[in-house]
Amino acid sequence: MGISMPDWGGTAGYHDEGCMRRRERSNECSISDDTVFNGNPGVGLVTTAHMEFSTHVRERRWKTVAGYGLFVALMVAGYYYNITFVQLGLIDLGTRLVGMSETAVSMWMAALALVTLVVAVVTGVAMDRRGWSTNLRTKLRLLFGVVCVQFALTLVAPMVRTVPEFGAWIVLASIGLGVGFPVSFSLAIDLVSVPDRGYVAAAITAIAYFLANAIPLSWSVDVFSRLMVAAMAPGIVVLGVLSFANLDRLESLLDTLGAQHETYGRGRFCYDDLVRTRSLAFAVPVVLMFGVFFIDSLGFLRIIDTPSLLLSSWQSPELSTRLFIAVAHVVGAVMAGVIYANYSLSRIFLWTFALFALTHVMYTSDLRFAEVFPTIASEGASPLNPALYAIAVSFYTTLNFALWPDLSTPETIGTHAAVGIGVAGWLATFSSTALALYFQAADLTLLSHLNVVQALSLLLLFGLAVGLYVTRMIELARENGGVSA
Amino acid sequence: MSPTEAIPLLIVVLLVISIGGGDVQKMSATFQGDNDVDSLADVHVVAGGTTSVPADATVDGDIYVIGGTAAIAGTVDGDVILLNGNLSVPDGATVTGTLQTYSGSATVSSDASVGAVSQFEAPAPSNSPTQRIVGFLLQFIVLGAFGWWLVTRHPLIIENVGAAISDHALVSGVVGSLGATTLLVLFVYMAFTLILLPVAIIGLFAEFLIILYGQAVFGYLIGRRLPIEQDGVATLAGIAAFLLVFELLGLVPYLGGIAQLIVAVVGFGAVLNTYFGLQRFEPVTIPGGT
Numbered sequence: 065m066g067i068s069m070p071d072w073g074g075t076a077g078y079h080d081e082g083c084m085r086r087r088e089r090s091n092e093c094s095i096s097d098d099t100v101f102n103g104n105p106g107v108g109l110v111t112t113a114h115m116e117f118s119t120h121v122r123e124r125r126w127k128t129v130a131g132y133g134l135f136v137a138l139m140v141a142g143y144y145y146n147i148t149f150v151q152l153g154l155i156d157l158g159t160r161l162v163g164m165s166e167t168a169v170s171m172w173m174a175a176l177a178l179v180t181l182v183v184a185v186v187t188g189v190a191m192d193r194r195g196w197s198t199n200l201r202t203k204l205r206l207l208f209g210v211v212c213v214q215f216a217l218t219l220v221a222p223m224v225r226t227v228p229e230f231g232a233w234i235v236l237a238s239i240g241l242g243v244g245f246p247v248s249f250s251l252a253i254d255l256v257s258v259p260d261r262g263y264v265a266a267a268i269t270a271i272a273y274f275l276a277n278a279i280p281l282s283w284s285v286d287v288f289s290r291l292m293v294a295a296m297a298p299g300i301v302v303l304g305v306l307s308f309a310n311l312d313r314l315e316s317l318l319d320t321l322g323a324q325h326e327t328y329g330r331g332r333f334c335y336d337d338l339v340r341t342r343s344l345a346f347a348v349p350v351v352l353m354f355g356v357f358f359i360d361s362l363g364f365l366r367i368i369d370t371p372s373l374l375l376s377s378w379q380s381p382e383l384s385t386r387l388f389i390a391v392a393h394v395v396g397a398v399m400a401g402v403i404y405a406n407y408s409l410s411r412i413f414l415w416t417f418a419l420f421a422l423t424h425v426m427y428t429s430d431l432r433f434a435e436v437f438p439t440i441a442s443e444g445a446s447p448l449n450p451a452l453y454a455i456a457v458s459f460y461t462t463l464n465f466a467l468w469p470d471l472s473t474p475e476t477i478g479t480h481a482a483v484g485i486g487v488a489g490w491l492a493t494f495s496s497t498a499l500a501l502y503f504q505a506a507d508l509t510l511l512s513h514l515n516v517v518q519a520l521s522l523l524l525l526f527g528l529a530v531g532l533y534v535t536r537m538i539e540l541a542r543e544n545g546g547v548s549a
Numbered sequence: 550m551s552p553t554e555a556i557p558l559l560i561v562v563l564l565v566i567s568i569g570g571g572d573v574q575k576m577s578a579t580f581q582g583d584n585d586v587d588s589l590a591d592v593h594v595v596a597g598g599t600t601s602v603p604a605d606a607t608v609d610g611d612i613y614v615i616g617g618t619a620a621i622a623g624t625v626d627g628d629v630i631l632l633n634g635n636l637s638v639p640d641g642a643t644v645t646g647t648l649q650t651y652s653g654s655a656t657v658s659s660d661a662s663v664g665a666v667s668q669f670e671a672p673a674p675s676n677s678p679t680q681r682i683v684g685f686l687l688q689f690i691v692l693g694a695f696g697w698w699l700v701t702r703h704p705l706i707i708e709n710v711g712a713a714i715s716d717h718a719l720v721s722g723v724v725g726s727l728g729a730t731t732l733l734v735l736f737v738y739m740a741f742t743l744i745l746l747p748v749a750i751i752g753l754f755a756e757f758l759i760i761l762y763g764q765a766v767f768g769y770l771i772g773r774r775l776p777i778e779q780d781g782v783a784t785l786a787g788i789a790a791f792l793l794v795f796e797l798l799g800l801v802p803y804l805g806g807i808a809q810l811i812v813a814v815v816g817f818g819a820v821l822n823t824y825f826g827l828q829r830f831e832p833v834t835i836p837g838g839t
Contacts, residue, residue, distance in 0.1 A: 258836060
């Protein structure tokens with residue numbers, strides 16, 4: 065069985081190399097300096113990294129431009145909701161208003177992750193089998209339903225007072241989230257051209273994290289609920305109009321956007337070989353993303369549980385510190401977008417792992433130092449560590465937004481988005497929460513906990529480097545039929 | 550003081566002690582509270598709190614102050630080095646060795662007996678026109694010689710790096726900033742181990758050389774646009790123009806510094822992206838364009 069890997073090569077990916085060879089063979093394929101046929105009729109063009117968005121604006125393709133805006137707005141709203149209300153608000157709801165222990169709330173959160181994964185996979189597979197993945201109107205209607213459910217749940221969340229109510233809330237929210245994320249990610253094939261996905265993913269990450277860090281909100285469910293309800297209300301109206309209104313202009317807009325999947329549908333890594341759900345080309349990115357989500361979640365769960373680390377960073381009373389972290393998120397997202405658009409997939413994975421490894425080395429070094437010199441360490445923590453953490457998180461979040469559509473076609477986007485994000489994101493969250501609970505039960509110190517995270521991040525970095533090297537060795541052995549002089 | 554800020558000072562102390570032939574194992578330190586000392590274990594580091602040498606006491610050894618306060622009323626038979634924090638040497642106090650101040654706040658009475666006083670002055674940019682011109686010429690000679698050699702002997706190498714700067718400035722900037730920052734952190738943490746200190750110093754020097762390499766290529770790119778036929782001469786002229794502009798940028802507050810930083814990281818990234826010019830940088834081509 066051949067190892068089919070999506071663009072894992074070095075600086076120049078196989079598309080590039082193939083194109084260079086074609087250029088050498090014939091100049092006829094060259095259309096302009098930066099645009100060439102990929103030699104495969106019917107699959108569009110191959111372009112070097114530049115933003116198509118600017119071309120759309122220059123050529124006044126306003127419907128396509130509106131599609132970009134719609135996608136960014138929906139994803140920013142969804143992601144902001146996830147990283148604030150779901151990840152932070154529910155902990156406050158469970159511990160403060162319902163009166164559960166942190167351990168019990170964590171178990172419910174893990175249950176939310178598992179149910180969401182199951183619902184997402186069912187939804188994704190249904191989307192592909194029933195053809196909803198290629199029907200923009202159906203996806204918008206599904207999304208409208210999801211936002212309505214989440215709106216109601218968000219509105220009533222601060223009124224939850226008992227464990228059964230909390231459990232019911234979790235199950236209903238899981239269903240909404242499970243339907244919502246494969247549907248929303250699948251909109252990429254209708255709304256965002258393939259060469260722009262890295263930059264669009266960077267924009268989503270940058271905006272969502274900037275808002276989440278720069279706006280000084282207390283991490284309480286009441287505050288999150290009020291803000292989300294106010295933000296979701298106009299969103300419901302817009303989605304309602306898009307889904308159900310019968311206006312000529314709107315119909316024309318949706319017709320144009322709905323047909324774009326024919327051009328944008330095939331992802332960046334699906335051109336030479338189709339990436340199947342059960343292939344290594346899909347499984348390897350899923351495993352790597354699982355690793356990134358896992359180490360991030362495992363480390364962050366402990367950091368936010370440590371007041372000295374939290375109050376000197378994400379919950380600092382100083383606006384300048386929070387702004388510093390917010391800007392670090394933006395810088396990280398822009399960097400990740402540029403690297404995603406200009407390098408092979410392996411490069412951005414390597415950078416992500418390297419950044420995580422570096423971040424945790426710095427955190428653990430500081431903690432080791434603090435153990436030896438407690439007086440010096442007690443005088444305050446440097447904002448450099450959370451800023452580096454923010455850059456690493458922005459890297460993989462950007463990758464997460466661009467990767468799954470790029471590993472899919474219109475026929476597989478639902479399943480791939482569901483399995484990819486479900487396994488990598490939600491299952492990783494579930495597993496890391498379970499492990500964090502075990503660490504808590506075992507009374508593991510902060511340093512020991514973060515030491516495990518550091519070890520995992522270094523292992524991932526080393527494993528990926530070795531994996532890439534071995535893959536290249538196998539390629540060489542196959543090309544040469546053994547050893548070459 | 551955060552650990553991130555304190556670690557470098559402690560490393561500096563350890564290095565200074567090691568270089569001076571002192572025994573790091575015999576070092577003592579105070580981190581908090583008020584402490585009167587009447588004897589020292591070769592080297593004493595004041596990292597926090599207040600450490601006092603009473604008026605009637607004579608201690609033998611060196612005192613390093615990196616935080617907190619050191620009050621010397623008695624006699625120190627050795628050196629006193631102030632890296633950060635506060636130091637007071639009132640009337641009647643004696644320091645037989647050298648009192649060196651690098652940073653922090655020092656109050657030394659004129660009636661105190663101090664063997665020698667040394668104050669570190671950060672090298673301020675010279676305002677002397679002659680010195681500035683000499684400095685500029687020195688930079689020009691080094692970069693010009695390197696640029697000339699590259700253009701005449703290995704034109705493809707400098708061409709490749711130049712193309713990465715002119716055609717892919719954003720990518721070079723991103724890779725340059727990521728690469729330079731992570732390498733910097735890596736080398737600093739290598740230095741903490743002491744064992745890897747030589748590697749860290751070589752690494753930091755290599756980073757500096759890469760930045761110079763990038764600057765030479767910027768000069769080459771400017772030279773190409775000048776109406777000079779001979780490549781070597783054009784590159785020399787370009788490097789001179791680049792250094793002049795770079796120097797002038799330094800005169801603009803804030804924005805000038807930012808512009809200099811951007812130039813440095815773009816050059817750094819271009820050199821890395823092209824494997825020091827051995828390979829032309831081509832970004833991956835993404836299918837599926839409109």
